[in-house]
Amino acid sequence: MTGSKRCLIAGNWKMNGLLQEARDFIAAFGSNPAPESVEIALMPPFTLLHPMSAQLAEMQIELGAQNVYYEDKGAFTGSICPLMLRDAGCHYVILGHSERRSIIGESNAQIRSKLNASWLHGLEPILCIGETLEQRERGITNMVLAEQLAVLKGAPKNAPLTIAYEPVWAIGTGVTATKEQVTETHAFVHEELTRLGHDCRVLYGGSVNPGNAEELLSCPGVEGALVGGASLKADSFMQIVKAAINVAS
């Protein structure tokens, strides 16, 4: 972890979590004091945003959503707009996650519209980028990442923003990128962001767990983690937060 930016450990629950599980998570996590050096955020499914909001705020854990629609309101059955997320207490919204890009077919153009709508309503997007295994093997990782980051062209320079570099082949597979791959790719992402006029945090994501968190968070250019599976249990998520505290101190 480098620089003066505050490290963020964010838990993306994906399509997991019922009300009782959320209560159990909060009860187990709640006894731990909020760290000064590390910011914590949770992105549960939409149905848990309101029920978790007040308690997470008390615990100084930021709330986020996993997606948003770009229209303000109206006849868009099944969609959730930025204002609804703000109403539920969200600060963050994950945009462009690889599962949405590949399963739902979300395009860079749609992601740009969602970025704009999020900024308009005061949300901080966590923009996910990452290459597939095939793209890495073909040696086009940087090209793919640059294309995904190009959605930031012309965006307001001071708009709140966090990037999450998540190699698709490391998501939910138990395979993590090596220290060298993480360091090299984060350096490229930071360079590209500077070129686009943005100086924001870059998180790493993909099979982050209590056993590898400290090593991954120690890589230069890594300013936090976006955690999937290991964020579902309070104990493993707290161990990752502790790893971040160690690295930050």
Ligand SMILES: O=C(CO)COP(=O)(O)O
């Ligand atoms: O996609 C991820 C977070 O957004 C990573 O998921 P896993 O930590 O389960 O690999």
